[in-house]
Amino acid sequence: MQTAQLWAISPLDGRYHDALGDFGQRVGEAALIQRRLEVEIRWILWLDEKLPGALFSRLEPRDRASLEQRTLRVDPESLIRIKTLESEIRHDVKAIELFLRESTAQEAYGPRLAPYWHFACTSEDINNLAHALVWRTSQEEFLLPALASIRDWLGQEARNSARTAMLSRTHGQPASPTTMGKELANFAYRLGGAHQSLERFRFSGKFNGAVGNYNAHVIALPDVDWIALSRDFISSFGLDFNPLTTQIEPHDRLAEWLDLVSRTNLILLGLSRDLWGYIAMDYFQQRAVTGEVGSSTMPHKINPIWFENAEGNLGLANAILRHLAEKLPISRFQRDLSDSTAQRNVGAGIGHTLLSWRMIREGLSRITVDRETLQRDLDRHPEVLGEAIQTLLRRIGRADAYEQIKNLTRGRKLDPDTLTAWIRESALPPEIGEQIENLNPSAYIGLAAELAEKLDDFLEQPNRPD
Structure with missing residues (x-):
């Protein structure tokens, strides 16, 4: 633990710093500054390549290489200098321009480029691309791998438990049996859809000046196709081009991404709560880790803290993401x-x-299915066979089938002797009576096992619903 973590206001930089690893380095303030520098430098290189000699004489290959090297990494001293400039002038992007002019002044190309840093740009041209690149990094390097890891664990356990019968619960009450594998497959499939949607997502950008009309561009060089130049520049970053904006890219695409992430969080919130409940019912056993403490006063405790922590952070995340998704697309006038x-x-x-x-993934690594508990719970609730019995009676034309089984099972425990006596009294065809008498909750799982085992096929289907 670093001492600086003790002074952090946000627990992301304090208590949970180690759990997030290098996330802050890759998507924090330093990363944003580096991306701003990258966009500024790549813009001047783009002008050099696409408009040779129109503004300044062509750069030598070694000069281009020197500038491109500056886009790869920003040293701590440069970061501090940029932040110092920002504090003096109270403008984050202008500080980047001044730093580039200052830091390249001694290069052979420095005086030649000095007037052209930030040429025909507004700060939002730089910022919207820099932000998009940082957000894409957060998705590609952190979110997608973390989500895939949860999906894959659920998929593997769904296959392992595909035929492990389990009492289902609707409204919290015993209902027709399922399998543990099928219930985990439900979440794996939903998360597969979320992963697919996030993976397909593309951020957008704009590069059209102070109010989106290329005013400065046209007054300087009226014969240039600035729309095409802007489009191709944005595309070079792997971003989609937004041709019609005000001063800012309107954030519609960003809001879409935030909604995708928050919707995924809702799926995982449901998973966390269900796993918490299954642990409480002993359907899962938690692994005891030597040295860890579950309670300050009750030594026996192993609490489902990973899923509880996830639930709390999912709520916090969505409060922020939902607010931003609603706030950002609205801006006054231009x-x-x-x-x-x-x-x-x-x-x-x-x-x-x-x-x-990451908390969910850690929690998953610490639980195992308790098949004995699942079987005991099923054996305690033979009344869940009521659906099967009344359906068999309907098949042979018994119009009062539902009412008969309701009277037999609703609010009661259905034991084998009671069922046998009812079969005799009901004058059922022998084959139907035998089929009912042989019913077993553990075997009454429909196609649950097959559905769980086909999870990979379902995940690979094209045009699947998100």
Whole structure:
């Protein structure tokens, strides 16, 4: 643990710093500054390549290589200098421009490029691309792997427990049997859809000046196809081009991504609560880890803290993500600044999301299915065969089938002797009576096992619902 963690306001940078690993380094303030530098430098390289000699004489290959090297990493001293400039002028992107002019002044190309840093740009041209690149990093390097790990664990356990019968519960009450594998497969399939949607998602960007009309571009070089130049520049980052904006990219695509993440969080919230309940019913046993403490006063306790922690952080994450998804697409006239401070908290929402996903994955690694408990619970509730019995009676034309079985089972425990006596009194065809008498809750699972075993096939189906 680092001493700085003790002074952190957010638990993401304090208590949970180690759980998030290098997430902060890859998507935090330093990462955003590096991306801003990258966009500024790549824009001047783009002008050099696409408009040779129109603004400044062509850069030598070694000069281009030197500039490209600057996009790869920002050293701590440069970060501090940029933040110092920002504190002096009170503008984060202008600080980048001044730093680039200052830091390249002694290079051979420095004086030549000095007038052209941030040429025909507004700060939001730089910022919207830089933010999109940071968010994409958070998704590709952190969210997608974490989500895939949960999905894969559930898929593997679904296959292992595909035929492990389990009492289901609707409204919290015993209902027709299922299998543990089928119930885990339900979540694996939903998370597979969420993963697929996130994986397909593309961020968008704009690069069209102060109010989205290329005003400065056209006044400087009226014969350039600035729309095509802007589109191709944005595409070079792997981003989609937004052709019609005000000063800011309107954040519609960002809001869509935030909604995708928050919807995934809701799936995982349901998973966490269900697993918590199954642990409480002893359907899962938790692994005891030597040295860990579950309670300050009750030595026997092993609490489902990983799923409880996930539940808390999922709620926090969605509070942030849902607010941002509603807030960011709205801006007064051609732009107000309220989106700027708000979107600085996207990282917090994604950070709480990632933390919860990693907590769930850790919790999964500590539980195993207790098949004996599952079987005992099924054996205690033979009344769940009521659906099977009344359906067999309907098949042979008994119009009062539902009412008969309701009177026999509702609010009662159905024991074998009672069932045998009812079969004799009901004058059923021998083959139907025998079929009912041989019913067993553990075997009355429909196609649950087959559905669980086909999970991989279902996940691979094209055009599946998200």
